[in-house]
Amino acid sequence: MPKRALFLFTAALCLAAPFAAQAEDAPEAWTPTDSSIRATAAGISLPHSIATLSLTKSGEASNGGRGVDNYAQYVSQDGAVQATLYVYLPTYADASLAAYMTDKAVMERFGPKTRRTAYASAPVAGHADRAIRAVYDDAADGALTTAAGFVHAGRWIAKIRVTGPTGRRAEVLDGLDAMLAQMTLDDPASLHATAPARFDACPIAANKDARLTRTTETGEAVPQEVRMPREGKDALCVRGTVTTAQGSYDMLQQVGRTEGAIIVPVDDSGTVLAFDPATSGAGYKLSIHMVGQTDLYGTYDRVPSPRQVAAILDGNDPNTAKASATAAYTATGDVTLVQATTAR
Known part of the structure; x- marks a missing residue:
């Protein structure tokens, strides 16, 4: 199984204290x-x-x-x-x-x-x-x-x-x-109805680098829902391949939705990068989903290129190496948002 990116572990360590307080009532x-x-x-x-x-x-x-x-x-x-x-x-x-x-x-x-x-x-x-x-x-x-x-x-x-x-x-x-x-x-x-993922041809995607337009703002209490069909309900395609020091990962999008969400699954334990169209204004919001935690990384003017995604995963991108905020989920469904400025 591919190793999780270093910055994911770093974020978890930085936010260990707030999470530990929640665990007392778990x-x-x-x-x-x-x-x-x-x-x-x-x-x-x-x-x-x-x-x-x-x-x-x-x-x-x-x-x-x-x-x-x-x-x-x-x-x-x-x-x-x-x-x-x-x-x-x-x-x-x-x-x-x-x-x-x-x-x-x-x-x-x-x-x-x-x-x-x-x-x-x-x-x-x-x-x-x-x-x-x-x-x-x-x-x-x-x-x-x-x-x-x-x-x-x-x-x-x-x-x-x-x-x-x-x-x-x-x-x-x-x-x-x-x-x-x-x-x-x-x-x-x-129980959700589910079926194996289906794949089809993908249109050629532009590989231009994206520009980070803003970071996550105070008050964005929970991550927005990633608007991607799940459980095999619609065909997916491989938009691009991301090559990192740890391995190669697919950038997946819904077939026929060139302006829709993009996900990059990282491992078999639930780590997923998501670039989702922002609900307010233009651009794509980056969120990184894990077990019990979502890191928020701000909004880009377009979907980042495979080169940029590789830099994000390797922890080498100066704009995304640190999360702006982290949403921590408890087993009972409660969510706590920790802003990066208060966690470090």
Whole structure:
């Protein structure tokens, strides 16, 4: 998986004190019962035992104490087949995009012999087309089968990963399918219909550099919603490729909307750069979305060029190396805005 850009970590460290104050009132990440474990704020539950897998541990993957990035790990009796349920709160939530980025990460991690043998909408908790199911065979030079499921419920993403030896492929798939079937939600109506991302041809985009016209102003309490169709509802295309010290990333836009929003997915854990048409006046607002946090970087007169986006990701662009403001989200839905001038 590509490493997150250095400036993302820097922003998080600079704002650690305000976030820690919020964490004191955060709910426990998991609520156990005699037979199941429940992601408290998300209202998503799984039994302790599923197919041949049993729960071994659970906790927070990052953002300790905030309850916005949680995991529960399952293993077979001999430990050969392993599964993890991630329940996390990305501020740009899209199961289709999570599947797309996980697909790229799997192919990169497990090598060129890896074959994607399933990638389609699937049922979850008895609800048709509310998940994406992906299966990969011959991973790690033929040694492994790995499979994944993706669910978008309310503001939350639930991602399941199951991996085991190729000779136990059936057990891996049984584990994934049982976890999707036996997942329960406090509010089933919160499930989003989803489908794999669809791609089509993209018009040639201008690669001229953009000019930063203004920074985020005091009083912009929450980031504006990125106006991009999600969950495979409309075709996307690759507007350009961004090459950085850490890897290459796609600049995605909606097909037929040359003046619409542009997103640049960075990793499979919810980091997304978004250039969205400003709701007031001309230009594009840059926001960087992560788990439980959105950084605001001001408005450009046009979509920045791939060269500029690479500089942003590498932390080398003098205009965007520091966020103007950061919106911190709690598991309960509260948002706190921290202006950069008061955080440093």
